[in-house]
Amino acid sequence: MKQLSSKRSIQILAHVLKQYNINHIVLSPGSRNAPLAVHFSEDNFHCYSIVDERSAAFVAMGMAKSLKTPVAVSCTSGSATANYYPAVVEAFYQNIPLLLLTADRPESYVDIFDGQTIRQNQIFHQHSYGDFQLKEDQETDAEEYNLDIVKKAVELCIEKQGPVHINIPLSEPLYNFVSEVALLPEIEKTLTVGKYELPSQLVATWNTHQRVMILLGTMDASPELSILLEQLVKNHSAVIFTEANSNQFHPKFFNHIDRYIFDFEEEDFIKYAPDLLITVGQNVVSKKIKQFLRKARPKHHWHVDPYWHPDTFSALTEAITSTHENFFTELIKKGRIEPQSYYNLWDVKRDKADAKHLEYCENVRFSDFMVYQSLAEQTPEAYRIHFSNSSAIRYAQLFNFSEKHHVYCNRGTSGIDGCTSTAMGFAIAEDQPTLLITGDLSFFYDINGLWNKYIPPYTRIIILNNGEGNIFRIIPGPSDANALEDYIATSHKMNAAHLAKHFQLDYFVVETPDELLRSLANFFKPSTQPKILEVNTKNEDNALVLKEYFKYLKS
Known part of the structure; x- marks a missing residue:
């Protein structure tokens, strides 16, 4: 016979997660979150036990990185929750969907020196895409409220592809079980998918600039994006810089940034500067490219990403909210793809540096x-x-x-x-x-x-x-x-x-x-x-x- 939690808030939580196919749960030991552990482990979720909460949150983040779908992580109250924070900030800046399910004491227990009780609600608010707190079962309209809150939290986690926090106050008793759950309604999903169309003024900017640099930061592998970018380099229309964790490689891409710009001096910042810089994805590892582009000060800087548009080089002129694939599909369809001498300028420098690299590696x-x-x-x-x-x-x-x-x-x-x-x-x-x-x-x-x-x-x-x-x-x-x-x-x-x-x-x-x-x-x-x-x-x-x-x- 199954042992499911008698807590209706936990039953609702599990029901909504299943509706959105979120079925991987990383659990850390504790008593306050025992209703979650009991219920998830008995209700056909894939559960993993990780004792150290700091490690558990990173493990869940790594799983979400592989699965490309939200992974939930659940812990007991107090400092256990605070130990999630390093992974929360990492997931926030990488846009990894992490659903934080933290059990808590009743709200009236906060700041009265009750054990394992801290100001836990909204603890991650500076680095999460949403912070929610469920009602306890005995509160007015708890069932309707909790269904709505969990749905909002889950959809936000999926849409923003980042951490979202649900804090769950739980009064004792914690270990009351049922074998069946009363029927809950189907969830009407309201997830939306945006469509991007390249504005005509950006097409004009592309068509009138000959010195175009595309810099790829951190991103997942994308065969579709590779095919699109290859069209821009096969006839030397743009210079494309990548890093190891850009997960894009082509012989005509400039795949080793520091190898080519490590010795740049003032005159090089002018000689090699782009007029149009298009940055794609997230954090760039190379400090040298950041220094170069901050001094080069391109006339136009477009950043393409569904979520983040940082002014990393103090030159941002266009924040483009789009998937990388959609943007370059539009650009290639509408813009002129012509050879430019700017590519040859960089190519000469690359050939010399690559030859020196191979010589050094031999000995x-x-x-x-x-x-x-x-x-x-x-x-x-x-x-x-x-x-x-x-x-x-x-x-x-x-x-x-x-x-x-x-x-x-x-x-x-x-x-x-x-x-x-x-x-x-x-x-x-x-x-x-x-x-x-x-x-x-x-x-x-x-x-x-x-x-x-x-x-x-x-x-x-x-x-x-x-x-x-x-x-x-x-x-x-x-x-x-x-x-x-x-x-x-x-x-x-x-x-x-x-x-x-x-x-x-x-x-x-x-x-x-x-x-x-x-x-x-x-x-x-x-x-x-x-x-x-x-x-x-x-x-x-x-x-x-x-x-x-x-x-x-x-x-």
Whole structure:
């Protein structure tokens, strides 16, 4: 016999979620949210138990990233709710649909020093697309009100593709069960799909400007978008810059931004500046391209995205609310697609830099740089690759990871806190194998991302352990500080061997180029449990190798 919660608010919640095909629920332990856990686990939802709420929210976010549909995450009251916040801000800036279901004490319990009770209603309001609170069953018109509120919350989560919070006050008793639920009405869905038409004045602007640059930020892979963009570069109509996590690759795209602009000086900002800049998608990793475009000050800047229109380069002239595919379909249909010399200007610079890159790679010594080069060449094509912040995703920009792989990274807020949990959540929901490539600090920070029983056996983790946050030896500034070792780079002597054993993952460690090359083929072979490969580069001057690389490009 089923044990369903007797709480009508929970029955309504479950009913509405099913109506919108939201059936993945990440649960953390607790008593106040027990009615949710009991009901969801007995009512044919896909439930996952993740103890650490901070990790649980990132796991749910990773699942939603793979499924491209909302995933719900539920916890008990108090600080458990607050632990969701890092994932909430990441989901907010990445537009990942996360439905936050937080159990709460009755509203009258707030601020009277009752256990696990905080000001929980609207706790995420600065970084959520909606904040709602259900009525308790005994309140007036609770059923009608809660049906309406849950429907609004779910539709907002779907339309905005971002986090939405439903706070759920629950009085005791919490453990009363029923075997059947009284009939609830079908939900009349009111989701809308917008249609975009390119205004004639934008067509005129496109047709009258010869120096057009298209910059792709963070986005999911889209074969349709690839086909459209190829039409713009096959006859040199525009210069298209991409990053690894733009998930768009073509030989005529400029796929390695920093390789081409790292040494720009004042005259280059003028020489290579676009007149029309079209940015697509979200956060851009390259700091160099941000510096270049802020100084170049294009006459026109259009940003194309269904949700966000930031003035990243202090030049925004047109916020275009459209899917990327719809916009470029309209542009190609209505605009003139003609060759421009601006493409050739950039192409000459690219050819020289690419040749220098290949020369340097032929003789590079064992280092983080060499490891990323090897991984770009030898990671099997089926793998979805997650990069941690912050040096990992920067190294990825230098190589062709996105040519054969889908690439992901938490660049919404660019923190290291949930990189492992996000990748594991993605792996749990994904039908293709997942590889996490991570630095040591990111990995050790988020070890609870491995604390679950759902990680598929074909999941792989590669840790580049250079014994510190090496990014702080790469970026300008920190290397001059006396506090670098202990408080900024945070040097350490840890390794992942005991953690792998603890979480029952196969573990390998390599310390030389030959060991790395021999290990990779075996590492990707099928196994009965996930694997960790730790690459020890602690004794190498990784920052120097990278600086020598850019110096060689300039020579």
